[in-house]
Amino acid sequence: MDLDEGSSSTVNIVQTIPRRSTRHSAYYQFTQQNLPACKPVLTPATIVATFLMIGFIFIPVGFVTLRASNSVVEIVDRYDNDCIPEEFRSNKVAFIKDDSQSKNCSRLLKVDKPMKAPIYIYYQLDNYYQNHRRYVKSRSDKQLLHGLGYNDTSSCKPLESSDDLPVVPCGLIAWSMFNDTYKFSRGPSELKVNKKNIAWKSDRNHKFGKHVYPFNFQNGTLTGGAKLDPTIPLSDQEDLIVWMRTAALPSFRKLYGRIEVDLDADDVIVVQLMNNYNTYSFGGNKKLVLSTSSWLGGKNNFLGLANLFVGTFCILISIIFLLLHVKNPRPYGDTTYLSWNKKSIASL
Numbered sequence: 286m287d288l289d290e291g292s293s294s295t296v297n298i299v300q301t302i303p304r305r306s307t308r309h310s311a312y313y314q315f316t317q318q319n320l321p322a323c324k325p326v327l328t329p330a331t332i333v334a335t336f337l338m339i340g341f342i343f344i345p346v347g348f349v350t351l352r353a354s355n356s357v358v359e360i361v362d363r364y365d366n367d368c369i370p371e372e373f374r375s376n377k378v379a380f381i382k383d384d385s386q387s388k389n390c391s392r393l394l395k396v397d398k399p400m401k402a403p404i405y406i407y408y409q410l411d412n413y414y415q416n417h418r419r420y421v422k423s424r425s426d427k428q429l430l431h432g433l434g435y436n437d438t439s440s441c442k443p444l445e446s447s448d449d450l451p452v453v454p455c456g457l458i459a460w461s462m463f464n465d466t467y468k469f470s471r472g473p474s475e476l477k478v479n480k481k482n483i484a485w486k487s488d489r490n491h492k493f494g495k496h497v498y499p500f501n502f503q504n505g506t507l508t509g510g511a512k513l514d515p516t517i518p519l520s521d522q523e524d525l526i527v528w529m530r531t532a533a534l535p536s537f538r539k540l541y542g543r544i545e546v547d548l549d550a551d552d553v554i555v556v557q558l559m560n561n562y563n564t565y566s567f568g569g570n571k572k573l574v575l576s577t578s579s580w581l582g583g584k585n586n587f588l589g590l591a592n593l594f595v596g597t598f599c600i601l602i603s604i605i606f607l608l609l610h611v612k613n614p615r616p617y618g619d620t621t622y623l624s625w626n627k628k629s630i631a632s633l
Contacts, residue, residue, distance in 0.1 A: 329610045336603035343596030351589025353579040358398045360554075361409070364390060365571040368560040377565040392556040392573070400548040400577050406478060407538040408463060411570035415458075415531040423457035424529070429519060432497035447505035453497065454519065454529075460503070462528045464511035467573065468557040469544065476554070478542035484526035493519040493526055510562060538574060 314320050325331075368390035373380035380386055414420070423442065427435045432453055438445040441455035469476040497520075499513040513522055520526075527539050548554070556573065564571050576583055 329606070333603045333607050333610075336599045336606070340596040340598075340600035340603065343592045343599065347589045347592030347594075347596060349589075350581060350592060351586060353581045354584050354586050354589055356579050357584040358400045358577045359584050360394050360396065360575040361572055362392055362394055362556075362574075363570060363572045364392055364558065364560070365564060365569075367392075368558070378563070381560075381563045381565055388560045390558050390560050392558065394554040394556060394573075394575065396548045396550060396552040396554065399550050400575070402545045402547050403479075403578075404544040404548060405576050405578065405583075406467065406469075406541040406544065407574040407576065408465060408541050409536070409538045409570075409572040409574050410463075410564065411536045411572070412567065413532075413537070413564070413569050414535050415537070416533055416535075420457050421531055424459065425455055426492065429454055429492060429497065429529075430494045432494055433500060447501055450501045452502055453500040454502065454513075454525070458529055458531065459525065460509040462510040462525060463539070464559075464561045465571065466559045466561075467541065470555045470557075471548070471552055476544050476546065479545055480523060480542040482523075483540045483542060484523040485530070488526050488530065489520050489523070493522075495520045544575070 368388075369377050369380055370386075373386075381388075422440055423444065425435070425438045425441050425445075428438055428441075433451060436451075438451065438455045441452075441457075444452060444457055444460050445455045446452055467478070469478065495518050498518055499515045499522075502515070503509065503512045511524065513525060524541075532539075554575075558573070560571075562571065581588070
């Protein structure tokens with residue numbers, strides 16, 4: 286009788302305990318890692334097939350991207366040494382700093398293959414560390430957007446002001462802007478350079494003010510690179526916008542403009558340039574680059590070679606794994622190679 290009463294009271298107590306809510310139960314499964322999961326069984330056949338599939342995908346992609354890169358036509362001309370007169374070859378820095386010396390230079394570029402428009406014009410600088418910490422920090426993004434309405438330009442040191450007046454745009458990056466210029470001609474006709482939309486649209490619309498104009502820029506005793514037109518807002522001075530997007534590597538190219546006519550094979554392009562920018566004091570190099578583009582962009586073989594390497598490596602691994610499995614097969618589910626025998630366990 287007592288047992289019956291006890292059993293009935295136990296049932297009543299169990300029935301009175303509230304059940305876990307659905308939400309709490311799911312949370313408990315998540316914290317205890319009891320959720321449903323995919324647990325694939327990696328058999329030798331699966332591994333070999335996976336590596337082969339990766340290889341057969343990556344190798345064709347590598348050939349396609351490599352072909353697209355090789356279809357780009359480039360003309361690269363280094364002019365910094367040849368545009369120095371003979372008497373200044375031993376002291377190039379003195380020549381570039383002497384304002385009385387003419388910096389005009391003429392170059393001839395021969396087109397080996399047909400170049401379809403648009404033809405992009407780049408200037409390339411080597412051994413130029415735009416990623417230096419002090420150089421990168423020497424700018425004021427809020428001043429570029431708001432102009433003289435923003436007074437805190439302490440981040441622009443040491444070029445935040447000149448003659449006790451603020452400088453817009455301030456900082457080392459704007460001060461050292463590239464100032465070599467190029468003019469192109471083919472025979473008697475000049476090739477016009479389109480400099481519109483060479484900067485990122487997001488930079489033009491959101492980082493440089495439409496009502497911000499250069500002020501007191503390059504007016505001090507120590508002048509740097511290019512000067513800016515004080516009547517044009519910063520959002521329309523795209524050479525400045527391109528330069529202000531600093532490069533991560535010491536060798537980089539920046540877009541100068543576009544030639545929007547086709548160039549035929551064996552054409553000779555005459556370039557009239559102004560060799561103004563001082564790369565000689567730090568051992569830098571200057572190059573002029575004319576380049577077409579493909580659906581992948583400019584000329585770059587790295588992506589294609591990387592795909593070929595990954596695809597070849599995967600196929601090689603699959604072949605090695607297949608040969609090892611054929612030589613020393615292990616039946617599925619046999620764990621004798623993975624566990625110790627009883628004697629080994631007893632010796633512990």
